Amino acid sequence: MARLLVENNASEDETALRVQAIYRQVQRQVFWFLGATLAAIVLTSLSLIRANRRQFAELAALSERRRELARQLIAARESTLREVARELHDQFGQVLTAMGSMLTRAGRHLPDASPVKAEVHEVCEIAQATLDDIRGLSQTLHPSILDDAGLEETIEWHVATVSRQLGIQVTYARTGASRPVDSAIGIHIYRVLQEALNNVARHSGSGEAQVRLGFRDSLIELEIEDHGRGLSAASERRGLGIITMSERAELLGVSSSF
Numbered sequence: 001m002a003r004l005l006v007e008n009n010a011s012e013d014e015t016a017l018r019v020q021a022i023y024r025q026v027q028r029q030v031f032w033f034l035g036a037t038l039a040a041i042v043l044t045s046l047s048l049i050r051a052n053r054r055q056f057a058e059l060a061a062l063s064e065r066r067r068e069l070a071r072q073l074i075a076a077r078e079s080t081l082r083e084v085a086r087e088l089h090d091q092f093g094q095v096l097t098a099m100g101s102m103l104t105r106a107g108r109h110l111p112d113a114s115p116v117k118a119e120v121h122e123v124c125e126i127a128q129a130t131l132d133d134i135r136g137l138s139q140t141l142h143p144s145i146l147d148d149a150g151l152e153e154t155i156e157w158h159v160a161t162v163s164r165q166l167g168i169q170v171t172y173a174r175t176g177a178s179r180p181v182d183s184a185i186g187i188h189i190y191r192v193l194q195e196a197l198n199n200v201a202r203h204s205g206s207g208e209a210q211v212r213l214g215f216r217d218s219l220i221e222l223e224i225e226d227h228g229r230g231l232s233a234a235s236e237r238r239g240l241g242i243i244t245m246s247e248r249a250e251l252l253g254v255s256s257s258f
């Protein structure tokens with residue numbers, strides 16, 4: 001009986017050793033699996049990080065190219081408008097001025113009772129009204145007053161012009177200590193004001209608007225306010241004017257809300 005007990009104890013020891021060996025083997029396999037999984041996660045994460053960095057770099061480059069294209073398009077547009085405004089003012093303006101002068105001189109040689117003199121006088125008035133319209137259109141296309149008198153007087157002139165031509169009451173207020181504004185910056189501010197007031201007249205349904213120009217430290221703040229119905233969601237998505245105003249603000253490197 002004693003020998004059989006020893007043999008049984010030896011058999012139990014061998015079984016325990018086999019179980020321990022199997023456990024260690026399984027443990028090593030689990031460790032290898034966890035290590036491989038962790039390595040795969042790390043490699044995948046690094047790959048995603050590199051891919052994201054490349055995509056962000058491509059998006060940044062694309063955004064910069066878009067800004068540069070917008071800058072070129074806006075510069076080309078301003079150059080074209082400047083040339084058209086100059087041609088209207090110089091060529092057509094000179095022709096109409098000459099016509100008015102010639103008709104005035106011709107009218108002096110006609111008898112006061114002559115019906116022709118009345119017609120000549122009427123044609124002179126039409127020529128003068130057309131000349132005034134052309135000068136106004138020339139200023140609207142490219143305000144030479146911006147180069148000559150500065151941003152503040154340009155805004156005052158445009159507010160008065162909009163009130164007269166579009167039939168809306170626009171009030172203007174300036175805050176802060178005024179200072180000269182470079183015309184390259186001023187033209188963008190003027191165009192934003194121009195488009196915003198056009199939107200008020202076309203879309204808001206309001207007969208009043210407020211324009212505020214503020215100088216604060218090194219900042220210039222332009223605010224246009226009305227209490228109309230505003231733009232529809234579809235107009236805000238597709239409106240070229242809204243997009244152009246946003247691009248002009250972006251070119252100036254300032255925050256905007258339209």
